[in-house]
Structures are given as structure tokens and as C-alpha cells.
Amino acid sequence: xxxxxxxxxxxxxxxxxxxxxxxxxxxxxxxxxxxxxxxxxxxxxxxxxxxxxxxxxxxxxxxxxxxxxxxxxxxxxxxxxxxxxxxxxxxxxxxxxxxxxxxxxxxxxxxxxxxxxxxxxxxxxxxxxxxxxxxxxxxxxxxxxxxxxxxxxxxxxxxxxxxxxxxxxxxxxxxxxxxxxxxxxxxxxxxxxxxxxxxxxxxxxxxxxxxxxxxxxxxxxxxxxxxxxxxxxxxxxxxxxxxxxxxxxxxxxxxxxxxxxxxxxxxxxxxxxxxxxxxxxxxxxxxxxxxxxxxxxxxxxxxxxxxxxxxxxxxxxxxxxxxxxxxxxxxxxxxxxxxxxxxxxxxxxxxxxxxxxxxxxxxxxxxxxxxxxxxxxxxxxxxxxxxxxxxxxxxxxxxxxxxxxxxxxxxxxxxxxxxxxxxxxxxxxxxxxxxxxxxxxxxxxxxxxxxxxxxxxxxxxxxxxxxxxxxxxxxxxxxxxxxxxxxxxxxxxxxxxxxxxxxxxxxxxxxxxxxxxxxxxxxxxxxxxxxxxxxxxxxxxxxxxxxxxxxxxxxxxxxxxxxxxxxxxxxxxxxxxxxxxxxxxxxxxxxxxxxxxxxxxxxxxxxxxxxxxxxxxxxxxxxxxxxxxxxxxxxxxxxxxxxxxxxxxxxxxxxxxxxxxxxxxxxxxxxxxxxxxxxxxxxxxxxxxxxxxxxxxxxxxxxxxxxxxxxxxxxxxxxxxxxxxxxxxxxxxxxxxxxxxxxxxxxxxxxxxxxxxxxxxxxxxxxxxxxxxxxxxxxxxxxxxxxxxxxxxxxxxxxxxxxxxxxxxxxxxxxxxxxxxxxxxxxxxxxxxxxxxxxxxxxxxxxxxxxxxxxxxxxxxxxxxxxxxxxxxxxxxxxxxxxxxxxxxxxxxxxxxxxxxxxxxxxxxxxxxxxxxxxxxxxxxxxxxxxxxxxxxxxxxxxxxxxxxxxxxxxxxxxxxxxxxxxxxxxxxxxxxx
Numbered sequence: 001x002x003x004x005x006x007x008x009x010x011x012x013x014x015x016x017x018x019x020x021x022x023x024x025x026x027x028x029x030x031x032x033x034x035x036x037x038x039x040x041x042x043x044x045x046x047x048x049x050x051x052x053x054x055x056x057x058x059x060x061x062x063x064x065x066x067x068x069x070x071x072x073x074x075x076x077x078x079x080x081x082x083x084x085x086x087x088x089x090x091x092x093x094x095x096x097x098x099x100x101x102x103x104x105x106x107x108x109x110x111x112x113x114x115x116x117x118x119x120x121x122x123x124x125x126x127x128x129x130x131x132x133x134x135x136x137x138x139x140x141x142x143x144x145x146x147x148x149x150x151x152x153x154x155x156x157x158x159x160x161x162x163x164x165x166x167x168x169x170x171x172x173x174x175x176x177x178x179x180x181x182x183x184x185x186x187x188x189x190x191x192x193x194x195x196x197x198x199x200x201x202x203x204x205x206x207x208x209x210x211x212x213x214x215x216x217x218x219x220x221x222x223x224x225x226x227x228x229x230x231x232x233x234x235x236x237x238x239x240x241x242x243x244x245x246x247x248x249x250x251x252x253x254x255x256x257x258x259x260x261x262x263x264x265x266x267x268x269x270x271x272x273x274x275x276x277x278x279x280x281x282x283x284x285x286x287x288x289x290x291x292x293x294x295x296x297x298x299x300x301x302x303x304x305x306x307x308x309x310x311x312x313x314x315x316x317x318x319x320x321x322x323x324x325x326x327x328x329x330x331x332x333x334x335x336x337x338x339x340x341x342x343x344x345x346x347x348x349x350x351x352x353x354x355x356x357x358x359x360x361x362x363x364x365x366x367x368x369x370x371x372x373x374x375x376x377x378x379x380x381x382x383x384x385x386x387x388x389x390x391x392x393x394x395x396x397x398x399x400x401x402x403x404x405x406x407x408x409x410x411x412x413x414x415x416x417x418x419x420x421x422x423x424x425x426x427x428x429x430x431x432x433x434x435x436x437x438x439x440x441x442x443x444x445x446x447x448x449x450x451x452x453x454x455x456x457x458x459x460x461x462x463x464x465x466x467x468x469x470x471x472x473x474x475x476x477x478x479x480x481x482x483x484x485x486x487x488x489x490x491x492x493x494x495x496x497x498x499x500x501x502x503x504x505x506x507x508x509x510x511x512x513x514x515x516x517x518x519x520x521x522x523x524x525x526x527x528x529x530x531x532x533x534x535x536x537x538x539x540x541x542x543x544x545x546x547x548x549x550x551x552x553x554x555x556x557x558x559x560x561x562x563x564x565x566x567x568x569x570x571x572x573x574x575x576x577x578x579x580x581x582x583x584x585x586x587x588x589x590x591x592x593x594x595x596x597x598x599x600x601x602x603x604x605x606x607x608x609x610x611x612x613x614x615x616x617x618x619x620x621x622x623x624x625x626x627x628x629x630x631x632x633x634x635x636x637x638x639x640x641x642x643x644x645x646x647x648x649x650x651x652x653x654x655x656x657x658x659x660x661x662x663x664x665x666x667x668x669x670x671x672x673x674x675x676x677x678x679x680x681x682x683x684x685x686x687x688x689x690x691x692x693x694x695x696x697x698x699x700x701x702x703x704x705x706x707x708x709x710x711x712x713x714x715x716x717x718x719x720x721x722x723x724x725x726x727x728x729x730x731x732x733x734x735x736x737x738x739x740x741x742x743x744x745x746x747x748x749x750x751x752x753x754x755x756x757x758x759x760x761x762x763x764x765x766x767x768x769x770x771x772x773x774x775x776x777x778x779x780x781x782x783x784x785x786x787x788x789x790x791x792x793x794x795x796x797x798x799x800x801x802x803x804x805x806x807x808x809x810x811x812x813x814x815x816x817x818x819x820x821x822x823x824x825x826x827x828x829x830x831x832x833x834x835x836x837x838x839x840x841x842x843x844x845x846x847x848x849x850x851x852x853x854x855x856x857x858x859x860x861x862x863x864x865x866x867x868x869x870x871x872x873x874x875x876x877x878x879x880x881x882x883x884x885x886x887x888x889x890x891x892x893x894x895x896x897x898x899x900x901x902x903x904x905x906x907x908x909x910x911x912x913x914x915x916x917x918x919x920x921x922x923x924x925x926x927x928x929x930x931x932x933x934x935x936x937x938x939x940x941x942x943x944x945x946x947x948x949x950x951x952x953x954x955x956x957x958x959x960x961x962x963x964x965x966x967x968x969x970x971x972x973x974x975x976x977x978x
Contacts, residue, residue, distance in 0.1 A: 016123060017119055017122065017123055024115075025164055026161055026164060027115055027118050027119050027122070028115065029157075029160060029161060029164055030118055030122065030157070030161075031107060031114055031115060031118045033157050033160075034100060034103050034104050034107060034118070035104050035107055035108075037100050037104065037153065038100065038101050038104040038105075041149075041153060042101075043146060043149075044100070044146065044149055044150045044153060045099060045100040045101040045104065046099055046100075046101050047099065047100070047146050047147060047150050048081045048082075048087070048098050048099055049097075049098045049099065049131060049132045049133075050130075050131060050132065050133060050134035050135075051130075051131040051132075051134075052085075052089075052096035052097055052098045052131070053096065053097050053098075053103070053121055053124075053125050053128060053131060053132075054094060054095070054096045054124060054125070055094075055095060055117075055120045055121045055123070055124035055125065056093045056094060056095075056120060056124070057090070057092070057093060057094070057095040057117060057120065058093075058113055058116065058117070059090065059092075059095065059106070059109065059110060059113070059117070060073065060092055061073050061074070061075050061090065061092070063109050063110075064090070064109060065109075068088070069086075073091065073092050074089075074090065074091050075088070075089070075090035076088065076089050076090075077089075077102055079102075081098060085098065086098075087099050087101075087102045088102040088105075088106065103121075129154060132150070132154070133147055133150065133151055133154075162199060195207050195208065196208035196209070197209060204225075205225040205226040205227055206223055206224070206225045207224045207225055207226065208223075208224045209221070209222070209223055209224075210222040210223075210224065384422065385422055387416055387417075387420075387422060387423055387426070388422055388423070388425075388426040389426075390416075391413065391416060391423055391426035391427055391430065391432075392426055392429070392430040394409050394412055394413055395409075395413075395426075395427060395430035395431065395432040395435065396430065397409050398410070398413075398432070398435055399431070399435055403444060403447065406439070406447055406450075407446050407447060407450060410447065410450030410451065410453075410454065411450065413427070413454055414450070414453060414454065418454065418457035418458055419457065419460070421461060423458075424457075424458040424460075424461040424464055425461070425463070425464070427454070427458055427464075428458070428463070428464055428467055433455075433464065433467055433468060433471060433473075434471060436451040436454060436455055437451075437455075437468065437471055437472070437473045437476060439451040440452070440473075440476045440477070440480065441476065445485060445488070448480070448488060449487055449488060449491065452477075452480075452488065452491035452492060452495055453491060455468065455473070455491075455495050456491055456494050456495045456498065459495050459498035459499050460498050462501065465498055465499040465501055465502075465505075466502065466505075468495075468499050469499055469502070469504070469505040469508065473495075473499065474496065474499060474500070474505060474508045474509055474512065474514070475508070475512045477492040477495055477496050477499075478492075478496070478509060478512045478513060478514040478517060479512075480492040481493065481514065481517040481518065481520075481521070482517065486537045486538075486540075486541050487537075489521060489541050489544070489545075490537075490540050490541055490544040491544075493518060493521060493541075493544035493545050493547065493548040494544045494547055494548070496509060496514065496518070496548040496551070496552075497544070497547040497548040497550065497551045498551075500548065500551040500552050501551060503555065506551070506552050506554065506555045506558055507555065507557070507558075509548075509552050509558075510552070510555075510557065510558050510561050514548075514552070515549075515552060515558060515561040515562055515565055516561075516565040518545045518548045518549050518552070519545070519549070519562060519565035519566060519567045519570065520545075521541050521542055521544065521545025521548075522542050522545050522546060522549075522567060522570040522571065522574060523542075523570060524538045524539055524541065524542035524574065525573065539577075539579065539582060542574060542582065543579075543581060543582045543585060546571075546574065546582070546585035546586045546589055547585040549562060549567065549585070549589045550585045550588045550589045550592065553589050553592040553593050554592060556596075559592070559593045559595075559596050559599070560596075562589075562593065563593070563596075563598060563599065563602075567589075568599070568602045568603075568606060569606060571586055571589060571590060571608075572606040572607065572608050572611075574586045575587070575590070575608055575611040575612075575615075576611060580618065580620045580623055583615060583623055584620070584622055584623050584626060587612070587615065587623060587626040587627055587630060588626045590603065590608065590612075590626075590630050591626050591627075591629040591630035591632075591633060594630050594633035594634050595633055600633070600634045600636070600637055600640065601637075603630070603634055603640075604634070604637070604639055604640055604643065609631075609634070609640060609643040609644060609647065609649075610643070610647045612627045612630055612631055612649075613627075613631075613644060613647040613648065613649035613652070614647075615627045616628065616631075616649060616652040616653065616656070617652050621659065621662055621665050624656060624665060624668075624669075625662070625664050625665040625668045626668075628653065628656060628665070628668035628669045628671070628672045629668040629671070629672075631644060631649065631653070631672040631675070631676070632668060632671035632672040632674075632675055632709075633675075635672060635675035635676050635678070636675055636678075638678075638679060641675070641676050641678060641679045641682060642679070642681075644672075644676055644682075645676070645679075645681065645682055645685060649676075650676060650682060650685050650686060650689070651689055653669050653672050653673050653676070654673070654686065654689045654691050654694070656668075656669035657669055657670070657673075657691075657694050657695075657698070660698075663702075663703050663705075663706065666698075666702070666706050667703070667705040667706045667709060670695070670698065670706055670709035670710050670713065671709040673686065673691065673695070673709070673713050674709045674710075674712040674713040674716065677713050677716040677717060678716055680719070680720070683716065683717055683719075683720065683723075686717070687723070691713075691717075692714075692717055692723060692726050692727065692730070693726070693730055695710050695713055695714055695717075696714070696727060696730040696731065696732040696735075697730075698710045699711075699732060699735035699736065699739070700735050704742075704744045704747055707739065707744075707747055708744065708746045708747045708750055711736065711739065711747060711750035711751045711753075711754050712750040712753070712754075714727060714732065714736070714754040715750055715753040715754035715756075715757055718754055718757035718758050719757060721760070721761060724757065724758045724760065724761040724764050725761060725763065725764075727754075727758055727764070728758065728761070728763055728764045728767055733755075733758060733764060733767045733768060733771070733773075734767075734771060736751055736754055736755055736758075737755070737768065737771045737772075737773040737776065739751045740752070740755075740773065740776040740777065740780065741776065745783075745785045745787065745788055748780060748783065748785075748788045748791070748792075749787050749788055749791045752777060752780065752788070752791040752792050752794070752795040753791050753794070753795065755768060755773060755777065755795050756791070756794050756795030756796075756797070756798055756799075757798075759795065759798040759799045759802055760798045760801075760802065761802075762802055765798070765799060765802040765803060766804075768799065769799075769803060769804075769809070773799075774796070774799045774803070774809060775813060777792050777795050777796055777799065778792070778796065778813050778816050778819075778820075780792035781793065781819050781820060781823060782819065786826065786828035786830065786831050787830070789823060789826070789828070789831050789834075790828065790830040790831045790833070790834045791834075793820070793823070793831065793834035793835050793837070793838045794834045794837065794838075796820075796838050796841075797834075797837050797838050797841050800838070800841040800842060801841055806841075806844075806845065807845030807847060807848055810842060810845070810848055811847065811848060811851070817842070817848060817851050817852050817855065818855050820835060820838060820839065820842070820852075821839070821852050821855040821856070821857050821860065822855075823835045824836075824839075824857070824860040824861065824864065825860070829869060829872060832864060832867075832872055832876075833869070833871050833872045833875050833876075834875075836861070836864070836872065836875040836876045836878070836879045837875040837878070837879075839852065839857065839861075839879045839882075839883070840875060840878040840879040840881070840882050843879065843882035843883050843885075843886075844882055846885075846886065849882070849883065849885070849886045850886060850887075852883075853883070853886055853887065853889060857883060858883060858889050858892045858893060858896060859892075859896050861876065861879055861880055861883065861893075861898070862893055862896030862897060862898035863896075864876055865880075865897075865898045865901035865902055866901050870908050870909075870910045870912075870913050873905050873908065873910075873913050873916075873917070874910065874912050874913045874916045875916070877902065877905060877913070877916035877917045877919070877920040878916045878919070878920070880893060880898065880902070880920040880923070880924070881916070881919045881920040881922075881923050884920070884923035884924060884926070885923065890923060890924055890926055890927045890930065891927045891929065891930070893924060893930070894924065894927055894929050894930040894933060898924075899924060899930050899933040899934055899937070900933060900937045902917055902920055902921060902924070903921070903934055903937040903938065903939045904937075905917040906918075906939070906942040906943070906946070907942070911951065911954075914946060914949075914951075914954055915951060915953055915954045915957070918943065918946060918954050918957035918958045918961060919953070919957045921934065921939065921943070921957070921961045922957045922958075922960045922961040922964070925960075925961045925964035925965060926964065928968050931964055931965045931968045932968070934961075934965060935965055935969075939961070939965070940962060940965065943958040943961055943962050944958075944962060946958040947959050947962070
């Protein structure tokens with residue numbers, strides 16, 4: 001089922017399985033799985049599918065027994081899911097099933113027709129895993145343990161189906177998989193069944209893929225399959241030359257003739273190679289220039305006609321060097337005769353990087369640096385400097401030299417400027433990465449140190465770091481962290497820091513046990529003046545370990561692994577170090593991890609806030625930036641904000657705003673000021689340092705990251721009326737209004753909050769209105785982001801309250817009232833709350849109330865009255881109160897069933913909800929039917945109790961509502977008894 005079935009089965013068109021022995025075996029396997037699941041795994045068999053499996057069946061009602069509800073031709077199971085759907089429903093010729101248990105019983109009913117039923121089910125449901133387990137299967141994130149176990153069973157079935165399909169291909173293998181004595185032939189990894197194609201191509205009949213270089217034409221891409229030999233119509237520039245685990249997409253010609261005029265000598269060798277069939281695992285691979293093989297990516301990058309012939313040409317005479325297998329290959333158990341061939345070595349190492357269930361659950365905060373980088377090489381041979389060719393020669397000597405020659409070559413390579421991209425890529429292009437990584441597997445410390453020194457430098461290049469990871473270098477370097485040699489530990493940790501820039505590489509470090517080993521490197525007591533070389537080395541080891549943890553901590557799972565390894569107390573101890581080169585990676589690691597609540601609490605309890613504040617006063621701007629970023633993330637908690645003020649951290653944060661040229665430092669400091677200003681005590685302190693005036697000046701000509709933080713801080717400052725006037729006097733309103741036309745969602749949220757706070761001041765409101773700011777705020781209600789919609793609606797409320805002619809202003813927005821009423825259909829709680837608040841203000845104007853009534857605001861509000869959220873209840877009741885003052889709206893609310901839910905609001909513990917609800921009930925009580933409904937739902941007793949409240953508004957509203965109910969009762973008695 002699922003992906004394996006799609007790959008393994010042979011289809012005729014989009015929805016029919018071919019009648020082949022392989023397909024019949026697959027169908028039988030699926031049927032056996034379904035029948036055995038109910039007896040072996042009864043709980044998993046009862047798990048209800050996300051969506052039913054539906055197909056056209058040959059069964060009828062007469063085939064079912066009395067355990068089912070049978071009504072004419074319709075059959076339903078007596079068991080139902082939580083939504084009341086029957087687990088099996090037959091309405092001939094269609095049937096739907098919601099559990100494996102019911103599916104198993106259906107197959108028992110079908111008896112001799114069960115294979116036909118399974119086939120019909122598979123044909124009608126091409127993606128059964130998504131229907132069974134839901135879209136969570138794509139993220140490998142099952143919501144329950146039961147579904148996780150069912151997923152494991154289905155994955156095992158997938159593997160069995162794939163293995164079963166490959167068995168049908170294996171008998172064809174011997175006729176094709178013999179060794180070819182061509183002039184150039186590149187095979188992939190040999191699988192246990194003799195095939196040389198990946199399993200997902202074997203199920204389609206592919207046996208091996210060849211690259212053949214004839215004398216008289218370009219390179220041929222050939223596929224040998226059970227159906228014949230095919231020529232792949234692809235360019236060498238578009239397809240990978242050799243990749244064991246690469247994906248193959250081919251456009252095949254009908255059949256490749258073995259008697260084409262061009263390259264006839266080569267194709268004749270296909271028939272004359274029987275003498276080599278006794279050794280099917282030996283391939284003839286050209287060694288190029290005495291063993292210096294071209295990389296496959298070079299084959300794509302450079303001149304195809306020339307480089308392809310060099311790589312795929314016949315063996316040159318005089319090349320007599322004997323090549324020894326690498327120890328890496330020996331450990332893997334693979335049989336590569338040429339250890340230095342980059343493509344084969346890379347492919348073999350990639351076998352070890354298999355996808356597991358948690359491969360797609362890393363941190364979502366990993367952004368642009370996690371994208372797979374594409375190699376861009378535009379220079380030609382004539383553009384390359386002489387250093388490029390010198391490095392290539394040195395790498396060649398390093399491949400074949402003895403230990404002494406290798407050390408000399410490593411020293412010579414260190415003399416080059418390895419910071420230059422040309423030098424970095426020269427080592428990679430010459431196959432030097434593989435050699436350097438192989439040296440790490442030796443026991444020669446000098447060679448290992450020299451290799452790591454070079455790897456540390458060239459791994460700063462993203463292409464090299466990715467190649468090192470693909471070659472399995474991370475696992476080797478993680479193992480070196482256990483070495484007693486501290487120089488090796490330092491170099492390995494620094495190289496890991498450079499390589500672990502991508503998500504899968506950080507995951508690889510964790511899976512190979514690298515996190516705990518890196519944390520162990522932090523066990524060092526900081527000393528202001530290390531007196532011995534031993535202590536200096538300990539400090540350097542800790543610094544390098546912190547660098548590697550900094551890179552690895554960009555992943556959510558790695559952050560948790562770092563915490564579990566006991567890193568927090570060690571980082572707290574290193575945070576007291578006087579050495580800035582130590583502090584930078586330590587603080588950077590902390591600020592990366594501070595996004596997790598557990599780390600924020602630990603940073604407080606370990607007393608690290610004081611050290612972070614102290615380091616704000618250092619001269620190193622990078623250290624200041626990381627400290628401010630850590631405070632920014634931690635200051636979401638009030639306790640941290642109080643500690644920052646207690647240790648005198650507010651003034652240093654304001655002083656950092658003077659470094660306007662350093663945008664990263666500016667973003668970090670403004671972010672810290674924003675979060676610290678969430679406490680009004682801190683706002684008062686910031687006012688002493690003239691922070692508000694400085695922030696207003698930063699509203700122009702700044703990156704969006706800075707603007708987001710500045711707008712957020714201004715929104716917090718504007719909670720004080722005096723600060724609203726200051727913002728207006730300093731000219732802060734126009735740039736804020738201008739920012740409403742941007743597209744950054746976080747920026748729009750903060751700007752609308754700031755303008756909404758300022759609009760509470762009449763002078764500020766006049767400025768906003770004159771700049772057409774209210775219209776821009778209203779237009780943000782169309783924004784697809786619910787957070788932007790909610791913040792815009794909240795900002796509109798004070799604008800309506802403080803505008804001179806609010807009713808006319810709102811009506812001037814064409815389609816504006818319909819837009820805001822339609823937002824009552826939103827499923828976002830904050831949007832609903834803010835829109836109800838805005839409608840409550842809009843409804844104060846009778847003409848606007850008439851318009852929104854025509855847009856069916858009453859039934860929409862009535863539908864929301866069943867909410868349990870007190871904040872929404874408060875503003876919803878306010879909207880109901882004001883909407884009741886127009887026409888027949890009061891009676892319509894009763895008809896729409898809004899009265900009884902509103903009565904239940906009186907049971908809330910929020911006094912604001914009580915006041916708003918009492919006012920709404922008073923307006924509703926003006927309709928006799930509503931009074932009867934209120935009385936029947938027990939409104940009198942809680943209202944009588946509220947008449948004794950200290951809130952005068954609540955007292956009066958409750959009393960008036962009770963009075964209306966009582967007057968109706970008296971009128972009924974008078975009418976009854978005359």
C-alpha cells in the first residue's frame with residue numbers, strides 16, 4: 001500500500017492494474033495482511049480511518065449476515081465512529097469502509113471474490129495511507145500512539161511489497177548483469193539480487209544503468225531492463241553521471257539497436273563479453289591520468305565534449321599504479337576497486353544516510369541557510385589561477401605518497417590562502433576531500449591534525465561543507481571528539497561547527513552521539529589568566545565545543561539534546577569567563593536555545609541574566625549583539641524583565657542604539673527594549689533615558705527586522721497617555737502610517753498596535769485621520785494573516801471612538817462595513833473578538849447599524865453566542881447590546897437563539913463579562929418573547945444578586961432587565977384575571 005504499491009505495481013493507465021503475475025502476488029499479499037491484522041493486532045484494526053476507503057463492489061445485500069443493518073439493497077454496520085458514521089456502508093454498487101476490522105470481515109463475506117475486491121479497492125484508492133491516517137502522514141507526526149503503531153504496520157507492509165516485486169525482477173538479472181569490457185562503463189552499487197539499479201527502479205524492470213563512450217559520438221546513457229536495452233534521451237549536462245541513490249528520470253526510445261552504425265565496435269562487445277561473465281562484480285573504470293579521476297560534477301560543469309572523453313576514455317598506456325582499497329570501504333563492506341573515484345566513494349557513503357521517522361521534525365526556524373545550495377561554477381580552465389593547478393598536483397601526491405610525503409603535502413597546502421574560494425574548490429575538484437577524510441581514519445596524529453586543519457578552513461565554503469557531510473565526515477569527526485589529544489578535539493569541534501550549517505547535518509551530529517560529546521568539552525573552569533599550557537588548552541577545547549554547539553543548537557531537537565546532556569550549568573560557568581572569544585559562542589548558544597521555555601527558566605535560575613547584562617557593557621559588538629538577542633528572547637517572562645532592570649541593563653540597551661551602522665546589533669537591542677517595555681516599570685525607566693525620541697528616529701531607513709522591534713516598543717510605550725503625545729510631537733505618526741503599506745506580517749501587527757494605542761489620544765487621532773491612516777487600517781482587514789486582521793480591527797476601535805464624525809468616516813469606506821461583518825465567519829478567536837469590539841463601536845451610529853443589519857450581522861452574532869471564551873463573550877455581548885437598538889433586531893436575536901447562551905454568561909467569573917451581558921440582556925428584555933425566554937432560563941436570580949454589586953452600571957442594567965421581566969408578568973396577570 002502507499003508509495004511502495006504505487007512503485008511496485010504495474011498499471012495500465014491511471015486507475016487499472018495490469019493482469020500480471022507480479023500484480024497478482026501483490027494483491028494476495030495485501031489481502032493476507034488485511035485478514036491477519038484483525039487477529040494479530042485487534043486494537044490497530046479498530047482504528048478509524050481519517051477518510052473511508054470507497055470502491056465499486058460486486059457484493060450485494062444478500063451476501064451479508066444478520067450482524068449488519070440491512071434495509072433493502074443498503075447494508076450498514078452496527079458499529080459507528082464518533083461522528084455517527086457506520087464503519088461499513090454498502091449501497092450497491094458502491095461500498096465504503098472505515099476500519100481494517102470491517103475490511104477484513106468484508107473479505108470473509110466475499111470468499112472467492114476477495115482478490116477482486118482488494119484489486120478494486122487498490123485501483124479506486126491510489127493514496128490509501130493519507131485516507132487511513134490523514135495528512136499527518138506527510139509530516140510523520142501521528143496524533144496518537146494507536147495511529148503510530150498502525151503506521152508502523154503499514155510501513156512494514158510497504159517493505160514487504162517492495163521486496164516481493166523485486167523478486168519478480170531477479171530471474172532476469174543474469175542475462176544482463178555481466179561485466180562489460182567497454183572502453184568506458186560506470187556501474188552503480190551492486191545489490192544482493194545482482195541488480196545495479198536502485199530498488200525503486202528495479203520494480204519497474206530496470207537492471208542496470210550504463211554510461212558508454214563510443215569512438216565516434218558523445219556519451220550514451222543506457223538502461224538495461226527486463227524489456228530490453230534502451231537509450232536514454234537525456235543530456236550529460238542534465239543528468240547525474242553516477243549516483244548510487246540518485247533519482248533517474250528517463251525518456252526512453254522504443255528500443256536501442258545493437259547494430260547501429262555509430263559505435264558498432266562497442267555494442268558488439270555486449271555479445272562478445274561472455275568470457276567475463278564468471279566475475280560479474282568487476283567493472284572496467286578508467287583511471288584517467290594515472291589514477292586521477294575526474295569528478296562526476298566536473299563532468300557536468302566543464303566542457304562536455306572534452307571532459308567526458310577524459311573521464312570515460314580508454315585506459316592510457318603506461319599507467320601501472322596499483323590502487324589499494326580505502327579503509328572506509330572495508331568498514332562499509334562494499335566492493336569498490338578504485339577507492340579514489342569520487343563518485344563511487346560519495347555514493348557508498350550516502351548509503352548510510354537513510355531517512356528515518358524524525359528526519360522531517362526539525363526546527364521550523366531554520367530558514368535560508370537550510371536550503372540546498374546549487375553549485376555555480378562559471379569560470380573556464382583559462383580563468384583559473386595557477387594556485388588551482390598547484391593544489392591539484394599536491395592532492396595527487398597526497399593520494400599516492402607515503403606518510404612523510406603526506407605530511408609534507410599537508411604543510412604545503414596550509415601555505416595556500418585556503419580562505420579563497422578557488423583554493424577551497426581546487427581541493428574538492430581534485431578529490432582531496434575524500435583523501436583528507438580517509439586520513440582521519442588513520443592512527444597517525446600528525447596526518448590527522450594536518451587534515452583537520454585544512455578541513456576546518458575549506459569547510460567554511462558551503463559546497464565543501466555539504467560534500468564533507470555527504471561523504472560521512474561528520475561521523476568521523478564526532479568519533480575524534482573522544483580522542484585524548486586536545487588539539488584533535490579542538491580541530492574536530494571547529495570543523496563540525498562549520499559543517500553543521502544544514503538541517504540534515506545537525507541531525508547527523510545528534511544521531512551519531514555528537515551532542516553529548518560536545519557538551520563534555522565544555523567542562524572547563526574559566527580562569528582570568530591561565531597559568532599553564534594545559535589550562536590554556538582546556539579553555540580552547542571548551543571554546544571550540546561551544547562553537548560546535550552554537551551551530552547544532554539551531555535545531556529544536558538538538559536544543560533538547562543539549563539540555564539533557566547537562567550543558568546549562570556548564571554554559572553558566574563559562575559565561576563568567578573574561579575571554580571574549582570564549583563568551584561569543586557561549587552567549588550565541590544561549591540565545592539560540594532561549595527560544596525554548598525550559599531554557600528561559602534555566603537562564604533565570606542559574607543567574608545568567610546578571611552576566612548577560614554585564615557583557616552588554618563590553619566593547620565587542622558581536623558579543624553585545626548576542627547578549628541583547630538573548631535578553632530579547634528571555635524578556636518575554638516578567639521575572640527576567642525585572643532582573644534586567646535590577647542589574648542595570650536598561651541603560652546599556654539604550655546606549656546600543658547609537659550604533660546605527662551595525663544593523664544586527666541595532667535589531668538585537670531594539671528587540672530587547674521592546675520586550676523589556678512590556679513592564680510599565682521599565683517604561684518609566686526608559687523615559688528617563690529619552691528612549692522614546694531615539695526610537696521614533698529609527699522608524700525610517702532601517703531594515704524590517706529593526707522596524708518590527710521599534711514599532712513593537714512604541715506600541716508598549718503608547719499605553720501611557722503622555723507618551724502618545726510625545727510620539728505625535730516627535731513626528732512618529734507619519735512614518736508609522738507609511739509602514740501600513742508594507743507586506744511584512746510581523747511589522748504590520750506591531751504598527752497597527754502602535755497606531756491603535758496612539759488613536760486613543762484625540763490629537764494623534766487627528767493626525768492619523770489626516771494621513772488617511774484609518775482607511776489603510778481598514779484595508780488590512782483584507783490581509784490573509786489572521787493576526788494582522790485582528791490587530792487592525794483592534795486599532796479601528798479607538799479610531800471610531802475618537803474620530804470627529806466617525807459615522808460618516810466609516811460610511812466613506814466603500815464596502816468596508818460588509819468586509820468587517822464578513823469577518824464574523826472567521827475561525828480565529830482573536831479575529832472574532834476584535835471584530836465584535838469594532839462592530840460594537842460601529843453600531844453606535846444608526847445609519848451604520850442599519851447597513852450592517854442588512855448584511856445579516858444579527859444571525860452572525862447570534863451564532864457566536866455559544867462560545868466559552870470570556871474575552872469574546874465580553875465584546876460579543878457589547879455588540880449585541882448596540883445592535884438591539886435598530887428595528888426588529890431585538891426580536892431577531894431571540895428568534896436566532898441568542899438569549900439562552902447569553903443568560904449562561906452570568907455564570908462567568910469575569911466582572912467585565914457580567915456588565916456587558918447585563919447591558920445586552922436589558923436591551924433584549926424590551927421584546928416580550930425574550931423576557932419569557934430569559935425567565936425560563938433562570939435569569940432572575942443572578943440578576944437580583946448583581947443588583948447588589950458595587951458596579952453601578954451593572955446594578956442599573958440588572959435592575960432594568962428584572963423590571964422589564966416583572967412588568968411583562970404583571971401585564972399577563974392583569975390580562976388573565978381582568
